Amino acid sequence: MKRRDFFAAVGGGIAVLLVDNAGAQQGGRGGGNRQMPQEVGAWLHIGEDGVVTAYTGKVDVGQNSRASLTAAVAEELRVPVASVRFIMGDTALTPFDGGTSGSGTTPNMWPQIRRAAATAREMLLDLAAQKWNADRASISIANGKATSGSRSAGFGELTQGQKLVKTISANVALTPATEWKVAGTSVPKITGRQIVTGAHKYPSDMKRPGMLHGKILYPPQFGAKLASLDPSAAQAIPGVKVAREGLAAPRAGFGGDVVGVAAPDAETAERALAALKVEWTPAAAQPSSNDVYTYFKQNAEGGAAAGAGLVAYTIAYIAHVPLEPRAAVAEWNDGKLTVWTGTQSPFGVRRELMEHFKLPEESVHVFMPDTGSGYGGKHQGDAAIEAAILAKAAGRPVQRNWTREEELTWSYFRPGAVIEVGGKANPDGAIAAWEFHNYNAGASALRTPYHVPNAREEFHQTKSPVRQGSYRCLAATANNFARECYMDELAHSIGMDPLAFRLKNASNDDRLRAVMEAAAERSGWAKRKKTPNHGFGMAAGFEKGGHVATCVEVSVTNGAVKVLRVVEAFECGAVINPEHLRNQVEGAIAMGLGGALFERVEFAGGKVSSNRLSRYRVPRFADMPPIESVLLDRKDLTSTGAGECPIIGIAPAVGNAIFDATGQRVRSLPLAPQGLGRAASGAG
């Protein structure tokens, strides 16, 4: 990169570019930002006005990475949090990033930002030493100023007239967690005030001059093919433009063509969409959400495993239901495309747009304003491509905001699964045999964390009749449900306390034992009193660098399951922001309760019937038990992410508590969609 170009873009001052070799291998920098070296993972700039700006391709969908990353800069640069500006998820300004997923921001980006800030601090020390002709050791940096004896200078004063760029790699000394002053404290949500005043602009709030509203024609069922299209009546509506364009990458169930309308307002767009005369060729017969489990095993690659004595668990497809549905605004100027969209992967969406429109990297700019949640559901650029196709046809900017019905039908779902488990426990509690087969959901947390000799653990790829994709913690939720429920079954088979059984078999994992002991202690596990229709259950696991244990108490009245209390212990290394971490843990439990008890995507004949919030139940205030989180702050361990792992414990803990309360072993998620009776009868 030419230094001249760089400072032309950002103004003078000093800049630190952080080369992330690990990330370069992991993400593949092929689609990198041409304004800087391909290997740069993050960078930071201190302007001649003293303004500190940091840049990352990561995005904030509510997990508060904006706060944790800002704290990283404030910590290492010794500046107040309020003086740091963070540019996130903007493909024109930020370094390439492979996407915000897998709880990766904290373990991967957070240390990079800290290294960049620590390096900038050292550069400021050098500048102050030069300026004052003073010994570097006599200078300290604190509160946004360099001080030596009676002399003091703000960052702006030090950077004035400078054009310094430093490119660094790893191995910069960082402030140890035991000495953190800003990191480790509960820095408040950065955009909090804008949110409580309604000022924050989410992707669906974006507006451009002359903008039209877009609607897309979706097939009446998955796999139906467009046989004929007569757009004349729609086109006759004043201000309406109809677009039809083949997709470079067809979407599962949707087909190869995007057909849509753009109109001056959403109501007219709706009318125009209804005025399209369309004939469809129906799709072949497809399995329903009830018979999909048989379908998974029938279509398993290489055939289903033929283990004898295996017990089957089933996992329903569920929906992310981000409260802000997918949304995008696209605008073309002189053959260049700008898109504002809610996505966990702005660079991935840019690549999709480049491939679809056959455009070079510099002609596509994707920007992601902090978005109304994702939960793993906003990786693809569907809304962005739709908006861009319509905007191209209309010659005006187009907003394409999905409806809830579209979101609940045409996004993608957390995979359903059949999981078959078998095993044996010796009378002393040691696990003697373990076999585990996951059909369709995935391999995350396939391996048991317990010490098991000769485990057979396999993920079987199969076919999914509906579009599926990542969801908070991927298959770890399904795999932990089956494993932790079956662990309960094994404990009961030898009459051993479920906690004692787990602790005995987790002798190889101190961190797992620690969260189990912490959750058990807080919940009063040893003193629990089981009464009829009232029970206790626990589960534990680790994923994405986090360790979790969950203890719950339930009552079952006439089949109605009520979760009375949840205690969850969580450990993810050194805690960066205790309040936001608690918020994540509590929120994951609340969200996880939906998948545990009642959430289920229902479909038949290629049509989703759970396509509205009145037909797809998500947790509400009245569903909430008291939730207590116990955070184990391990300042001696690297900080890891927390957005996902805390969700994996709740479903098996509730399932085990239902067994404790009723003697009924429910082996299906959701556990009690219409109360317990129907769940149990539908589980076979």
Added chain:
Amino acid sequence: MANIGELNVNGTRRRIDADAGRTLLSVLREDLDLTGTKYGCGEGQCAACTVLVDGQPTLACITMVGEVAGKRIVTIEGLALEGKLHPVQEAFLEADAMQCGYCTSGMILGAVALLRSKPNPSDAEIATGMNGHICRCGTYPRIVRAIHAAAGKGGRA
């Protein structure tokens, strides 16, 4: 259908020219650029679109603009007065009662209305009164805490 020419929003008479059969949500967001009121479901199931109409919590996605002409409408943008946050807004910040924040405007206005009818609600009364609101990030316990904290601190709407 007849057109509506004026709405009283956040203490100001705003000129509009909207078909009376359009939703209040659409008019607020598109015609008046008050995008703090959110779309979440379009069927009154999530309450992200809650505004106050003559002090009553109202689901803007299923309310026709013709129904509210001449009435006093308050959106999230009109809750803070002269830059001073409403106690419920303060309490939401204090309790970190949000993650993505998309439900927050509706939650805050729903809470303001709840506290007007029940100045000191119990946990159960909050759960009942707020049960129409969805927070998919699951910050419910924090919202309950925020409402308790704001209770008794007065408020206006």
